[in-house]
Amino acid sequence: MFGTFRSPNAVYFGAGQRAMLGRVVSSFGRRTLICTDERLAADPMFRAMVEDIGAAGVDVSVFSRTIPDLPLGCIDEALAHARSAKPDSIVAIGGGSCLDLAKTTALIHTLGGRPQDYYGEFKVAKAVLPVIAVPTTSGTGSEVTPVAVLSDPDKTLKVGISDPRLIPAVAICDPELTLSCPASLTAVAGADALTHGIESFTAIRRNEGADLPLERVFVGKNIISDHHALESIRLISGALVGAVEDGSRLDLRSQLMFGAMLAGHAFANAGNAAAHALQYPVGALTHTAHGVGVAALMPYVMRFNLPARRDEYAQVAAAMGVPPKGDAKAMAEASIDAVTALFAAVGIPRTLAELGFQEGRIGWAAEQAMTAARLVQNNPMPLDVESMKTILQAAYHGDPRLLS
Structure with missing residues (x-):
């Protein structure tokens, strides 16, 4: 522990x-x-x-x-x-x-x-x-x-x-x-917070000795950040759609803010990963909000990381209220569907093409994303330029089969 x-x-x-x-x-x-x-x-x-x-x-x-x-x-x-x-x-x-x-x-x-x-x-x-x-x-x-x-x-x-x-x-x-936060900003900010919870809960787990927190600001997956991350996922996923539809509901606004704060605590210690690394070049090219980019990328990053984090994604599904679906593999798959559906419900684009990203810039974006070392090193699956290209291709075309 x-x-x-x-x-x-x-x-x-x-x-x-x-x-x-x-x-x-x-x-x-x-x-x-x-x-x-x-x-x-x-x-x-x-x-x-x-x-x-x-x-x-x-x-x-x-x-x-x-x-x-x-x-x-x-x-x-x-x-x-x-x-x-x-x-x-x-x-x-x-x-x-x-x-x-x-x-x-x-x-x-x-x-x-x-x-x-x-x-x-x-x-x-x-x-x-x-x-x-x-x-x-x-x-x-x-x-x-x-x-x-x-x-x-x-x-x-x-x-x-x-x-x-x-x-x-x-x-x-x-x-x-x-309470005065516009619906569009509520959606984008809440989606950003949910990615914080998911990426910190599924980050790499390190075993680098007792001095790890003195050598890294973001230490990777750990028992304290996991606690905050999983609760943030439960809270945000349960409140986001309602808060976007009716921003006057203080109960939902409270739940959403508490979830976002817990997600902040989670990634402040564990760190984020590939979705955030990829958003930097995508955002630079499309001039779109950070929260939109990471949310659009998140389902594809989850699909890429699935082999390394099946059990964790099954827990994400349960936290989001997905009914039991047999084994961990089925629940893990259901978590990706649940995140995709939630983001669609609050207006997050499903593909990078919808953000105005050009397919011809995939190579450049993949190379730039690799320069975000703290995020790349925090991903549970090893990343290189080719794997970054694959994630971007899938997210551009909206085709998760490219990640199978």
Whole structure:
């Protein structure tokens, strides 16, 4: 039995929990910087949270120019804001890009340098400015993870900074903040979260000695991440369709947000795999959202990994409520069908062709996907360029038989 669990110092979950934000922020000092986006900055709930922080005796500065996919220029702007505000903490209110901006700003403001200096794993030498993460979507799980993903114009694909010191100090997860999330974003974010649960639950299992967590940010499949992953799959699969159809249902919004947070905990420790590696070049070529790409790829990656994870996929099927179907092989096959049907029900494209991906770029995309070493090495089945091409061919044509 082996397990690893890295997490914020505190996680507060539940409807109305945003009311504690002022007291939490004030515990870190008298000045804070909030990272958010223009849409949220105009929201009455956001303004109420800013007032609450101010009422707790904290001087508040707001940076509301967060841009999706987090280009380096956006980070530069936020850093300039931080230099002027001299914050004791940074509050992130928003989706994944807002949370990743807060993490990266806290890092550079504390240690100096450029984001490029920290690409990869274990590059953060000491503790950074505390981040209080307040997600407004149920998807990335960034409120509990050691990762910040950003866009570098000198890089073809998105890049990541991964270090346990990037995990927020506090996460406040209030599902009432997701009630205004549009149906399309709810679907994409929820699909992304489900892939986190599935990929972390079926990741490679390593036996590399007692110092494994000190050598890898993402250690692979383990008993603690498995617990979070399987429960996240149950929660997300049970709530996603209903939350997309009726976003006013707080019970479903709560279930979805809790599932996404648990999935974040799972992949923060175990890591993701092939679907995420392949999405990077697919997203770069099609300019489609990360969640759409990983969800479109997931059934095909599951089919590819089936020989190595039959028992785990059978457990995924059971967690998704699939009735017993005899042996583990039948249940494992049923899990792929269940994931495919769920994603179709919330509007996820079934093929890469529907995303605008061109068949002629399969070779390039396969080669680029192999450069995401931490994801490639985390896959339960060995990966090379040819196997990546096969997965992409199957996903482009919508033909899982190519993976048999």
